[in-house]
Amino acid sequence: GENVEQHPSTLSVQEGDSAVIKCTYSDSASNYFPWYKQELGKGPQLIIDIRSNVGEKKDQRIAVTLNKTAKHFSLHITETQPEDSAVYFCAASTNSGYSTLTFGKGTMLLVSP
């Protein structure tokens, strides 16, 4: 089955800095890679996703890159703000709503003012 590794487990940055979280996956059949943000006391929420037919996707201060050859994908947050502080999860699956998402163990991001 799929295995997703996520690093680092914790990340502390100063407000305004960039943050990068990296994930690797094992199953070459995976082609859908979402990122979730979990704020304290809430369920994870999808913030961005990427499919294997593109190498990069941006949404304002958030971007995700994908390297299918190396089987890794990354989340980039620029100009971080205190409200970006949360736990971030990466996940991988095939491009089907019937397949199980396999999650990384999460990264706790702390943005200090």
Add this chain to the structure above:
Amino acid sequence: EAQVTQNPRYLITVTGKKLTVTCSQNMNHEYMSWYRQDPGLGLRQIYYSMNVEVTDKGDVPEGYKVSRKEKRNFPLILESPSPNQTSLYFCASRGTGMGGEQYFGPGTRLTVT
């Protein structure tokens, strides 16, 4: 508004006392699943269901049961809870379209004494 609801949000119970956590979604999703979240272990899938009357084990199914009698509901049943089932539980549903965004409920904090 698209949402996944869970009840109760918080539950304290004693060892051996049967309990049910309800989950409902209003998006007509076929795929639903249950996760538990524990510190350092990320999100681990307990059970999932691809449609009414179709359920299957995830990574950590021991001690849990589920049922899927209606498309919108997917209750999680603990027949004889034990302290090692103290955890934060999330229900999720996933669309079966291209990519299939997965939505999470707000979580149920369960404590078994």
